[in-house]
Amino acid sequence: MSYDDRRIEVANAAWRVIIREGLDRASMRAIAQELGSSTGVVTHYFRDKEELILFALERVFKNVLEDMKFCVKGRQGIDRLEQMILTALPLKMSDKADWKVWVAFLGYSIGREHLVQKHQKRYDILQQLISQELADLQTANLIRVDLDVTLEANVLIALVDGIGTGVVICPEQFSAEQQQYLVRRHINALLASS
Numbered sequence: 001m002s003y004d005d006r007r008i009e010v011a012n013a014a015w016r017v018i019i020r021e022g023l024d025r026a027s028m029r030a031i032a033q034e035l036g037s038s039t040g041v042v043t044h045y046f047r048d049k050e051e052l053i054l055f056a057l058e059r060v061f062k063n064v065l066e067d068m069k070f071c072v073k074g075r076q077g078i079d080r081l082e083q084m085i086l087t088a089l090p091l092k093m094s095d096k097a098d099w100k101v102w103v104a105f106l107g108y109s110i111g112r113e114h115l116v117q118k119h120q121k122r123y124d125i126l127q128q129l130i131s132q133e134l135a136d137l138q139t140a141n142l143i144r145v146d147l148d149v150t151l152e153a154n155v156l157i158a159l160v161d162g163i164g165t166g167v168v169i170c171p172e173q174f175s176a177e178q179q180q181y182l183v184r185r186h187i188n189a190l191l192a193s194s
Helices: 003-021 028-035 039-045 050-072 078-086 093-109 115-137 149-169 176-190
Strands: none
Touching: 003 028, 003 039, 003 050, 003 093, 028 039, 028 050, 028 149, 028 176, 039 115, 050 078, 050 093, 078 149, 078 176, 093 115, 093 176, 115 149
8 A cells, every 4th residue: 555545544544533533532542543553653644633634634625626626517507506516515424524524623723823724725715716607607697797706705605614514513404405405595696687
């Protein structure tokens, strides 16, 4: 197994521990036990828990971006925007696990400015991606021309964050169908009148 593959394996073990026990209990020792190895093996690949968690989060973020780009291939117009947003939501059980870790890490970042800055970079990338999509829709006269695309991108990101957090806290209130309805309802409010 390559060095990079082993790092991914360690990160996946950390992910499982965080989902099961929470970020505060995800010690290097607990991660090593999950992996079935010694703490020395874990620290060989990651200096500390923070480096390991950041690596795992970055993988999830890259996967979401790749999924967004993949799901829009061959799609156009409003359908394309809708699919981008839906891809970021925890519609499947596996997505819910990622959201649990994302929410835990957001809380962990409070008071740690360097971690907050890493989150800001991720949000900037999402905001630019969605803003461009909205600008393209505006140019095609598919959404209202009076919309501020940057503001609307932020609203869509906030909608996704709110739904994702809601699924983590009250999963019974946010079925996949309800998540899709909320996104479509908001996007419909952006449409240009025909």
